[in-house]
Amino acid sequence: MKEFYIDCDGIRLHSKLEKPEGLDKCPLCILIHGFTGQMEEDHLLAVQDAMVSCGVAVLRVEMYGHGKSDGEFKNHTLYKWIANALAVVKYAKKLNFVTDLYLSGHSQGGLLTILVGGMCNDDFKAIIPLSPALCIPVDARKGSMLGAEFDPIHIPETIGSGDWELSADYVRVAQTIHPEDEIARYEGPVLIIHGTDDETVPFSYAEQAQKLYKNAKLVAIKGDDHCFTRHVDKLAEAVKKFFEAGV
Numbered sequence: 001m002k003e004f005y006i007d008c009d010g011i012r013l014h015s016k017l018e019k020p021e022g023l024d025k026c027p028l029c030i031l032i033h034g035f036t037g038q039m040e041e042d043h044l045l046a047v048q049d050a051m052v053s054c055g056v057a058v059l060r061v062e063m064y065g066h067g068k069s070d071g072e073f074k075n076h077t078l079y080k081w082i083a084n085a086l087a088v089v090k091y092a093k094k095l096n097f098v099t100d101l102y103l104s105g106h107s108q109g110g111l112l113t114i115l116v117g118g119m120c121n122d123d124f125k126a127i128i129p130l131s132p133a134l135c136i137p138v139d140a141r142k143g144s145m146l147g148a149e150f151d152p153i154h155i156p157e158t159i160g161s162g163d164w165e166l167s168a169d170y171v172r173v174a175q176t177i178h179p180e181d182e183i184a185r186y187e188g189p190v191l192i193i194h195g196t197d198d199e200t201v202p203f204s205y206a207e208q209a210q211k212l213y214k215n216a217k218l219v220a221i222k223g224d225d226h227c228f229t230r231h232v233d234k235l236a237e238a239v240k241k242f243f244e245a246g247v
Contacts, residue, residue: 005069006061008087014039014068015088018048019057019097027100027125028057030088034107034133035146036164038067043106043228043235047130050236054243056102061088063109074158074165077173078112078136085116089123104128107201107226111136111179114209117190118182126189126247128239131198131226134205140174146200183212190216191242193235195224217242 005012016039020026029051033039039060048058062069063084065076092101103124105113110132117127139145143152147161152175155168190213194206203220210218219238221231228235 006088006091008064008084011064011070011084013064013070013084013088014062016060017057018052018060020052020055023055023097025097025099026055026057027102028059028092028095028098029102029104029128030085030092031058031060032063032085032103032105032109032112033060033066034105034109034131036066036073037106037109038062040067041106041227043130043232046228046232046236047104047239050239051243054240056243057097059088059092063112075167075169077170078108078115078177079173081108081112082115082119085112086119089116089120093123100125102126102128104130105132106130107133108136111177114179114186115177115182117188118185121186121188124186124188126191126242127186128191128193128242129209130193130235131195131201131228132192132206132209133201134179134209135201137174137177137179140171140177145171179209180212183209187214189247191238191247192216192218193221193228193238194218195221195226195228195230197223198226200226 002017064071064080065073110129113129148159150159155171192206196203210216221234224231
């Protein structure tokens with residue numbers, strides 16, 4: 001395992017690269033955490049291990065304001081995350097061992113996967129959104145996000161609920177995001193994995209996305225929650241089956 005930082009216009013993004021043993025060349029999947037998350041969460045490690053067991057290298061990266069990367073959580077926005085992800089894609093494309101490139105992310109990272117997948121349609125052999133938070137733009141326009149209520153027209157300087165606080169810019173940016181535009185642009189295979197009992201991002205969002213994509217499979221983890229804490233083994237199994245099928 002190699003630990004390092006990727007530069008994004010002066011912002012250092014904490015990264016770890018795990019490669020399968022004995023392979024000089026192999027595919028690589030960029031793997032991104034979610035809102036308030038970081039790269040060492042159990043569900044992300046399970047996904048990484050499943051991919052590595054299939055001969056796929058994994059580049060885990062922490063986005064602006066999260067984990068050990070630069071920036072304050074309060075000041076992160078989806079625009080900043082998109083810029084981060086594009087810098088990571090640029091870095092990954094220069095790695096001489098990479099044969100094919102994949103992108104995967106959880107929750108807000110899953111939404112990011114959908115957005116960047118469409119923006120970089122030709123770069124990814126497949127994308128794998130995990131519990132993708134497609135509700136974020138919808139909720140931002142409604143004025144209700146993760147328990148925080150606010151006026152979506154006259155946005156307060158900060159919004160928050162319990163353990164987190166965000167600047168108004170997070171909401172302003174989220175209100176401009178329309179994931180369906182990038183879903184329409186992506187033509188490669190898509191694997192969406194989502195728990196049916198997700199109380200953070202309703203399962204119906206995954207069903208809607210699956211219908212909008214040209215070539216998407218939805219794996220429903222029955223009875224599982226947003227972070228797959230009840231059936232993380234089934235999450236890993238779904239990822240492993242996807243790569244074993246030769247996608």
